[in-house]
Amino acid sequence: MDIEKANAEACERMMESRPIVVGLGKAIDVIPGMREDLLLHAGPPITWERASGPMRGAITGALIFEGKAKDEESARKLVESGEITLEPCHHHQAAGPMAGVICPSMSVYILEDKTHDHKTFSNLNEGYGKVLRYGAYSEEVLERLRWMEEVMAPVLGEALASSDGVDIRALLSEALHMGDEGHNRNKAGSVLFTKNLAPHIVRATKDREVAAEIIKQLGDNALAVLNPVMAACKAMADAAHGVEGSTIVTVMARNGTDFGIRISGLGDRWFTAPVAVPKGLYFPGFTEEDSSGDIGDSTITETAGIGGFAMAAAPAIVTFVSGTPKDAMNATLEMYEICFAEHKYFTMPPLDFRGTPTGIDIRKVVETGITPRVNTGIAHKEAGVGQVGAGLVRPPMEMFEQALVAYAEKHGI
Amino acid sequence: MDIEKANAEACERMMESRPIVVGLGKAIDVIPGMREDLLLHAGPPITWERASGPMRGAITGALIFEGKAKDEESARKLVESGEITLEPCHHHQAAGPMAGVICPSMSVYILEDKTHDHKTFSNLNEGYGKVLRYGAYSEEVLERLRWMEEVMAPVLGEALASSDGVDIRALLSEALHMGDEGHNRNKAGSVLFTKNLAPHIVRATKDREVAAEIIKQLGDNALAVLNPVMAACKAMADAAHGVEGSTIVTVMARNGTDFGIRISGLGDRWFTAPVAVPKGLYFPGFTEEDSSGDIGDSTITETAGIGGFAMAAAPAIVTFVSGTPKDAMNATLEMYEICFAEHKYFTMPPLDFRGTPTGIDIRKVVETGITPRVNTGIAHKEAGVGQVGAGLVRPPMEMFEQALVAYAEKHGI
Numbered sequence: 117m118d119i120e121k122a123n124a125e126a127c128e129r130m131m132e133s134r135p136i137v138v139g140l141g142k143a144i145d146v147i148p149g150m151r152e153d154l155l156l157h158a159g160p161p162i163t164w165e166r167a168s169g170p171m172r173g174a175i176t177g178a179l180i181f182e183g184k185a186k187d188e189e190s191a192r193k194l195v196e197s198g199e200i201t202l203e204p205c206h207h208h209q210a211a212g213p214m215a216g217v218i219c220p221s222m223s224v225y226i227l228e229d230k231t232h233d234h235k236t237f238s239n240l241n242e243g244y245g246k247v248l249r250y251g252a253y254s255e256e257v258l259e260r261l262r263w264m265e266e267v268m269a270p271v272l273g274e275a276l277a278s279s280d281g282v283d284i285r286a287l288l289s290e291a292l293h294m295g296d297e298g299h300n301r302n303k304a305g306s307v308l309f310t311k312n313l314a315p316h317i318v319r320a321t322k323d324r325e326v327a328a329e330i331i332k333q334l335g336d337n338a339l340a341v342l343n344p345v346m347a348a349c350k351a352m353a354d355a356a357h358g359v360e361g362s363t364i365v366t367v368m369a370r371n372g373t374d375f376g377i378r379i380s381g382l383g384d385r386w387f388t389a390p391v392a393v394p395k396g397l398y399f400p401g402f403t404e405e406d407s408s409g410d411i412g413d414s415t416i417t418e419t420a421g422i423g424g425f426a427m428a429a430a431p432a433i434v435t436f437v438s439g440t441p442k443d444a445m446n447a448t449l450e451m452y453e454i455c456f457a458e459h460k461y462f463t464m465p466p467l468d469f470r471g472t473p474t475g476i477d478i479r480k481v482v483e484t485g486i487t488p489r490v491n492t493g494i495a496h497k498e499a500g501v502g503q504v505g506a507g508l509v510r511p512p513m514e515m516f517e518q519a520l521v522a523y524a525e526k527h528g529i
Numbered sequence: 530m531d532i533e534k535a536n537a538e539a540c541e542r543m544m545e546s547r548p549i550v551v552g553l554g555k556a557i558d559v560i561p562g563m564r565e566d567l568l569l570h571a572g573p574p575i576t577w578e579r580a581s582g583p584m585r586g587a588i589t590g591a592l593i594f595e596g597k598a599k600d601e602e603s604a605r606k607l608v609e610s611g612e613i614t615l616e617p618c619h620h621h622q623a624a625g626p627m628a629g630v631i632c633p634s635m636s637v638y639i640l641e642d643k644t645h646d647h648k649t650f651s652n653l654n655e656g657y658g659k660v661l662r663y664g665a666y667s668e669e670v671l672e673r674l675r676w677m678e679e680v681m682a683p684v685l686g687e688a689l690a691s692s693d694g695v696d697i698r699a700l701l702s703e704a705l706h707m708g709d710e711g712h713n714r715n716k717a718g719s720v721l722f723t724k725n726l727a728p729h730i731v732r733a734t735k736d737r738e739v740a741a742e743i744i745k746q747l748g749d750n751a752l753a754v755l756n757p758v759m760a761a762c763k764a765m766a767d768a769a770h771g772v773e774g775s776t777i778v779t780v781m782a783r784n785g786t787d788f789g790i791r792i793s794g795l796g797d798r799w800f801t802a803p804v805a806v807p808k809g810l811y812f813p814g815f816t817e818e819d820s821s822g823d824i825g826d827s828t829i830t831e832t833a834g835i836g837g838f839a840m841a842a843a844p845a846i847v848t849f850v851s852g853t854p855k856d857a858m859n860a861t862l863e864m865y866e867i868c869f870a871e872h873k874y875f876t877m878p879p880l881d882f883r884g885t886p887t888g889i890d891i892r893k894v895v896e897t898g899i900t901p902r903v904n905t906g907i908a909h910k911e912a913g914v915g916q917v918g919a920g921l922v923r924p925p926m927e928m929f930e931q932a933l934v935a936y937a938e939k940h941g942i
Contacts, residue, residue, distance in 0.1 A: 293708055293845035294707045294708040294709075294716065294717050294845075295706055295707040295708050295717075295878070296707075303707065304707050304708075304717055307717075307720040307723075307724050308720060310720075310724050310727075311720045311723050311724060311727075311744070311748035311749075312748075314723075314724075314727045314741075314744045314745075314748065315741035315742070315744050315745040315748075316741075318737050318740045318741040318744065319737055319738070319741050322737075324731050324732055324737075324740075325732070327731045327737075328727075328728035328729075328731040328732050329728070331724070331727045331728050331731065332727075332728040335724035335725075335727065335728075336724075431878035431879050432706035432878040434878075440881065441878050441879060441880075441882075442881075465708070465844035465845040465847075465854050466844050466854060466879055467854075468853065468855075469854075
């Protein structure tokens, strides 16, 4: 077993993945294996009983949006009775931020990896504050979702279809030179995404007011591009998955209760452990006591070599996640210790255009005792509240240890 | 004479200036002292005889645009006969990039300094390549100018008028956290400017194709915001001008032949010396031998504490102007040696959010022997060609020495 060679192949495939946003479609129509009685969610598999507050809130909101429930209690019944089933986004070539709930009638971005002929998906970003992905489901939240679905999605879909698509790897390369790290700071990426699509949005509708509103919604939402970026990182990680003998991590994801990882050479098995609570800066009126456990598929960004791993490119992020610009630099430098490669296309000007640390090697994580650094939003622990801050978190070491043991067992090492 | 106090006041006024882009208007209608027989240009006063190639090219193009000349020869005659007069933009509350030629029927951005109730102006940015400001005046150049004047300007003017205006100081504060330095790298600022105005552009015209084209032209031009930024820096510098006893530089400008500076406490007198040739990276097919002397009013950015002075915030710029990210950092650190203040609103994440070096003090320049660092585009030395590269340049020391002597004479020191 030539592990180095396997890992080199996995990382090469990851970096050569070139995912393009080509359009939008309803989840039920475009996501493989999507069903009317299915909700997708962030992280490894979860039940209602073990689900965190924000996950329950998002499930409730999604079922109200689908017209299948009217409150948390009726949502609980549907899920516990098995009338509605829950499956991870990652089982369906998708990734969703925070609770990451994608329901059948929600529109999703469709990305095509032009190198590996593979599709991935993510939903539309709702913006900040009281939003479904943070577990809020008030009428205000649902109204925004309906506007996005009924007004925004048809025009945005038409705009994307009439464009040449948006090359997310190229966009990220540019955004990393503009102070983004691609996970918690997507300010440059979001305005680049908006300016690329704005002329197509204008042409896609005769209603000028609608075009103006959509452009404003995208342009003023500094996370507008997060979801396409996550789907792009999912494509990159998928490309690296399934290389026999590889010890590279191809999924890191949290559902608010468990953190889960998957390894390129270890098939579809999840290695899980209880999530930690992020450390960071809280919005006025909230403290760490209000925080949910770590949640969301957005750790797919770190899996693909950006986010917390590219913080050296984004010193201004510390105003949002805490720490100093030097801490941001150190975060990236530390991640080189546990990664197999340096990215060919994601470079960081403050480090003399060095490539971002890419391809987490579980051997290195266990050997060095260094776990990945993750930038994240922080959700309130109760259903219905929403975001309360942003910060930094590390996944539990025991998952990497479990995975390494499984790898050793598989290969009789 | 309390020089420190005078300089503190000048720098305070510079930093508290808050210029907002409020609209567009024809130069003849809105620029104070503009006349039908007048062309404004970059730098200190110049004659046709002493004008550089790109300056002659831009004057020719502007006179063709105005319908007053048909070629370089007829342009020369108009200027040499005195039928057309040349005056610096800086004599008319304006600033123009490179040759900086503003003619009567050209539309200009109108900025209002809300703190000091003062207006400044700059023309629209044409984009890259063969453009008037670099001395090109082919039919292609004139056609773009006509499109900008006839199609773009009316819609952009309406969009600006219907918006709350664009606060350029706030935009620059944000852009400096996104890898811009505000002079030669305005990538973030230009997309922020575009995304702010795009919804208003959509509402300002019934012609969707026109709206789409204007948004694309602005969004794809990484220098779209340079001209409003220059007018904003002109407002900041004007606010600092005229403080009795102050040794702060309030204008740095080049016409391709002479570099000129003005000093806050020394009235409207220009101190001039021959320009240097920039060092930098040339486009394929061109070398330093093709380069014009240093040209343009864009050094107003360094005068106001950004551009070359803020290079630490923009390490990616070295791919465009040459050098390494460390050189960029050192450029900023060196400029602290010759500046009186650190900016209150322009901060740089890589330097732990330290304010940019602001307010060049001629005493410090002469004492330390350190001249300001300037980022600049490089024009071909012949009329009609255009941009051939980008790089770095320093103003001649003798202007600062002349100014200090004049200051000493005035105050009998």
